[in-house]
Amino acid sequence: MTTAEALGRATFREVEADLEVVRREVVADGVVALTLAAPDGAELPQWSPGAHIDLLLPDLVRQYSLCGDTRDRRHWRIGVLLDPQSRGGSRYIHEHLREGATVRIRGPRNHFPFVRARRYLFVAGGIGITPLLPMIAAAQAIGAEWELHYVGRSRASMGFLDELAPHAEQVTLIPRDERDRLDLDALLARPRTDTAVYCCGPERLLTAVEAGCRDRDGTTAHVERFSAKVTDEPAPDTAFEVDCQRSGVTVTVPAGTSIYSAVEAAGVDVLGSCMEGVCGTCECDVLEGVADHRDSVLSESERESGETIMICVSRARSERLVLDL
Numbered sequence: 001m002t003t004a005e006a007l008g009r010a011t012f013r014e015v016e017a018d019l020e021v022v023r024r025e026v027v028a029d030g031v032v033a034l035t036l037a038a039p040d041g042a043e044l045p046q047w048s049p050g051a052h053i054d055l056l057l058p059d060l061v062r063q064y065s066l067c068g069d070t071r072d073r074r075h076w077r078i079g080v081l082l083d084p085q086s087r088g089g090s091r092y093i094h095e096h097l098r099e100g101a102t103v104r105i106r107g108p109r110n111h112f113p114f115v116r117a118r119r120y121l122f123v124a125g126g127i128g129i130t131p132l133l134p135m136i137a138a139a140q141a142i143g144a145e146w147e148l149h150y151v152g153r154s155r156a157s158m159g160f161l162d163e164l165a166p167h168a169e170q171v172t173l174i175p176r177d178e179r180d181r182l183d184l185d186a187l188l189a190r191p192r193t194d195t196a197v198y199c200c201g202p203e204r205l206l207t208a209v210e211a212g213c214r215d216r217d218g219t220t221a222h223v224e225r226f227s228a229k230v231t232d233e234p235a236p237d238t239a240f241e242v243d244c245q246r247s248g249v250t251v252t253v254p255a256g257t258s259i260y261s262a263v264e265a266a267g268v269d270v271l272g273s274c275m276e277g278v279c280g281t282c283e284c285d286v287l288e289g290v291a292d293h294r295d296s297v298l299s300e301s302e303r304e305s306g307e308t309i310m311i312c313v314s315r316a317r318s319e320r321l322v323l324d325l
């Protein structure tokens with residue numbers, strides 16, 4: 001996109017802190033919105049549309065997009081769907097994070113940055129609406145053209161509809177029990193110069209949007225995943241060497257072991273969260289060598305630039321990697 005100006009994967013001041021749930025609202029069937037604040041009312045770090053935070057729950061860490069007002073420095077809001085397949089995260093949040101409860105958080109972090117464009121096409125599936133809400137506000141604020149196509153199981157299951165109501169002309173709701181499915185081919189087939197396409201939702205929707213935008217001039221797909229991307233079978237693992245430049249430690253990473261595990265075992269200080277290549281916590285700079293990217297965070301252009309790597313899942317194509325660790 002020639003006119004798009006990346007607002008960047010802004011480097012925010014990341015914090016780890018206990019925040020209090022100051023408001024809990026049921027915004028749809030199975031969806032709660034939690035507003036978090038510092039117990040002493042202090043300002044929270046700045047964030048930009050697309051940012052997420054980690055919730056450090058007992059024995060697990062989960063990522064949630066910030067979906068409130070970027071200008072409100074004292075409150076962060078997240079939306080949480082009670083996932084019937086929950087491995088404990090959303091169930092814990094729904095059952096225990098009532099008003100007055102505290103929860104440890106880490107962040108904010110942004111791997112889904114809002115770029116400046118003349119037009120925006122937003123596509124949301126279910127709870128994937130959350131990162132798009134502040135993006136819609138930002139698009140509105142800069143006077144850009146935008147439209148949202150929001151797919152859900154039923155109207156009752158689709159959160160934040162009241163916030164979207166003032167923009168009825170730009171918003172197409174697609175509750176699957178009321179109308180036909182989203183015709184993505186028709187939507188993406190329209191000529192769209194200088195359009196940024198943003199999508200968050202189930203993997204099938206993300207894959208379809210990525211595929212639909214590929215090879216369309218002037219259209220760039222930006223997607224966010226909260227579960228690992230389904231990929232072709234990666235090449236078999238081979239051993240390689242990692243040189244941690246700041247620590248002065250060199251380790252061999254054997255087949256079947258992640259860079260993260262190998263360097264951590266050698267005493268290098270590393271930070272991780274999901275261990276599935278989706279949250280971006282373990283990202284570090286590549287100083288030399290070629291990465292074999294296996295994460296679900298970096299965009300195609302970021303992969304090509306080869307500047308960073310997610311060390312929990314990615315490996316090396318070269319025999320040696322020098323990392324800023």
Ligand code: FES
Nearest residue numbers: 273275280282312
């Ligand atoms: S720990 Fe989440 S991407 Fe590596």
